Amino acid sequence: MKQNHLAEIEYVRPADIEKRSFAIIGQELRKMNIVLDPEQDKITRRVIHTSADFEYATTLTYSDGAVGTALGLLRGGADIVTDTNMAKAGISRRALAKLGGEVHCFMADPDVAAEARARGVTRAAVSMERASKIGKPVIIACGNAPTALISLHDMIRGGVWKPDFVIGVPVGFVNVVAAKELIMTDGVPYIVNRGRKGGSNVAAAICNALIYILTEPEAHG
DSSP, rough: OOOOOOOOOOOGGGGGGHHHHHHHHHHHHHHOOOOOOOTTTTHHHHHHHHHHHHHHHHHHHEOTTTHHHHHHHHTTTEEEEESSHHHHHHHOOHHHTTTOOOOEETOHHEEEEEEEHTTOOOOHHHHHHHHTTTTTTEEEESSOHHHHHHHHHHHHTTSSSOOSSSEEOSSOOOOHHHHHHHTTTTOEEEEEEOSSOOOHHHHHHHHHHHHHHHHTSOOOO
């Protein structure tokens, strides 16, 4: 016998859907007796909103003072470099531009691919080198390529370049967990999701949560 799901439908005006979603997230967190750190609350909630996965409430890991550091960088006009064009597309470029920042992704650039082939290295490695030449504060937002985090680790340890902030949330099975753990040992401020979960959508959600705190202080999440 087919169930009638019409009775379960909650009719919400389009303009109120996000507000209702964050209210539900708050209710669920309370049921699980999870109290988020006030400084991290809006970032973690937006990741949960993006993924519908409450595990992020316990696996998202922040370095000391991470949120304040990231906000200071964005307020000062920092750029964001992503490891996928999907993450780039998901970040509110208009809101970031209000703060004087831009979003970059070098991974799909033909000259990056050509250089990577010629040198026998990954596109992620070349992309991180390109990021180092932007000439202003840079936040790295990695949601897909653990090799980007590994390349950053090598650059930091080799004294080549140290980004101002790292959002490390690549998803997958190969080198993902290890790459995240490595970047947390490098003395760079970070927001990292421990374990296998993450993704370009999560990287973009973290960026947007930080941006919205500055540009839309009354926004939910």
